[in-house]
Amino acid sequence: MYSVPEREVAHRMRRAHAEAAAQLDAQVVGGGESWGWRGRTLGRMVSGPVGDSWLRLVCAPAEKAEGKLWEGPMAAELAMPQDVPRPRLRRRLTWTDGAHGYLAELYDPVRVRTVTVDGPVLREVPELGDGWWHGLSTALAALAGVRTGRVAVRQEYLDRAMPKYLGAPVDTTVPAWSTAHGDLHWANLTAPHLMLLDWEGWGTAPAGFDAAMLHSYSLLVPEAAAQVRHHLGHILETPDGRFSELAVITMLLQSAERGDHLDLATPLRERAALLLDSVE
Known part of the structure; x- marks a missing residue:
């Protein structure tokens, strides 16, 4: 979606994404990356106990890693009717590492x-x-x-x-x-x-x-x-x-x-x- 961010941000996000995959018993498959605005998110295909999935990592300053944006996907999973097509959220986890907070979300894969x-x-x-x-x-x-x-x-x-x-x-x-x-x-x-x-x-x-x-x-x-x-x-x-x-x-x-x-x-x-x- 967006270009790869500066080297330091890209390295930190890739490392955190790999950590999230490990915690979810999944492994990255293929080399495709989907970056969000200014490297705030990183999505990649992974394979794990439930098969292929899309693992999306979100980063925010540790003091802001909560609230509306943090909880939005889970709230949507609970509230949206079937007439609103979207990938289903299966698992999520959060953690803080120094100045950064992370949210990892495991979705059904999007094939298009x-x-x-x-x-x-x-x-x-x-x-x-x-x-x-x-x-x-x-x-x-x-x-x-x-x-x-x-x-x-x-x-x-x-x-x-x-x-x-x-x-x-x-x-x-x-x-x-x-x-x-x-x-x-x-x-x-x-x-x-x-x-x-x-x-x-x-x-x-x-x-x-x-x-x-x-x-x-x-x-x-x-x-x-x-x-x-x-x-x-x-x-x-x-x-x-x-x-x-x-x-x-x-x-x-x-x-x-x-x-x-x-x-x-x-x-x-x-x-x-x-x-x-x-x-x-």
């Missing part, structure tokens, strides 16, 4: 690739059939109805960030809330068989948040963005959906300010201007 393999931003038109889009729409509807006390997006954040990053006065009051994956980008979706990956941050968010995020990460490829609007227009082309797009654009512009996906900033601002004009 993510839509993008080098990050969340879409850079070419994906080959996705109507059945795939129908499955995604069904999954988002089922997810939206899950009852949870988890929070993915806070009103307080939107009050503070939306006027700053949108550069215009805007009503920041969320018109409707629902449950969202919270990080629904192209590297967290598989094809041709649909699965939703990485359930760390799920919780309540503005209604339509997931569709809005997928659309925002598609803006570098206008044809693909048009496909998102076509298949998820029943979500996006509503007052709730337009608000969620502005919320997502706010978050991604803040991320760009920190140096992430700089080429996305201009189309995000152009889309925000269009949306703001439509609500005036």
Whole structure:
């Protein structure tokens, strides 16, 4: 999903991943690695007592190795209905080593690739059939109805960030809330068989948040963005959906300010201007 991090981080994560595999009586099979943002996660195929599995390692500062992100995948395992396709979580373990805390999760293997393999931003038109889009729409509807006390997006954040990053006065009051994956980008979706990956941050968010995020990460490829609007227009082309797009654009512009996906900033601002004009 992301490039290999700097040498020291990569060495430490590989060592911790091997330690987790040993504790789970598993061995790494093959050389393929899947890295998360800035080396925060590392996933590899392993083989053990229950056969082939996907072992995902998460790292955080030891003092932050708990809470919403740490517990998200287990909470999703307990709460998600069958209409939300995802790899099933089978075992987990946590430990602390000096300044770092680790979470190891053993999942059923995913035999298909993510839509993008080098990050969340879409850079070419994906080959996705109507059945795939129908499955995604069904999954988002089922997810939206899950009852949870988890929070993915806070009103307080939107009050503070939306006027700053949108550069215009805007009503920041969320018109409707629902449950969202919270990080629904192209590297967290598989094809041709649909699965939703990485359930760390799920919780309540503005209604339509997931569709809005997928659309925002598609803006570098206008044809693909048009496909998102076509298949998820029943979500996006509503007052709730337009608000969620502005919320997502706010978050991604803040991320760009920190140096992430700089080429996305201009189309995000152009889309925000269009949306703001439509609500005036």
